[in-house]
Amino acid sequence: MGYKVIVDAQKCIGDGECVDVCPVEVYALRDGKAVVVNMEECLGCESCVEVCDQDAIVVEEE
Numbered sequence: 105m106g107y108k109v110i111v112d113a114q115k116c117i118g119d120g121e122c123v124d125v126c127p128v129e130v131y132a133l134r135d136g137k138a139v140v141v142n143m144e145e146c147l148g149c150e151s152c153v154e155v156c157d158q159d160a161i162v163v164e165e166e
């Protein structure tokens with residue numbers, strides 16, 4: 105069992121909050137947007153979802 109992490113690039117403003125808060129470095133900033141680079145490490149803690157003011161992130165159990 106793992107987690108699927110989805111960033112809506114239309115909503116993302118690239119403030120890097122998710123990059124900073126994620127304990128396992130799932131995110132990186134590329135060209136001013138957050139991208140998922142390490143999805144298999146996701147713990148499903150939803151810290152990134154909570155910290156994102158743009159509501160750009162969805163984390164789903166799969």
Ligand code: SF4
Nearest residue numbers: 126146147149150152
């Ligand atoms: S749910 Fe937690 S572990 Fe997964 S990407 Fe978000 S902050 Fe990182």
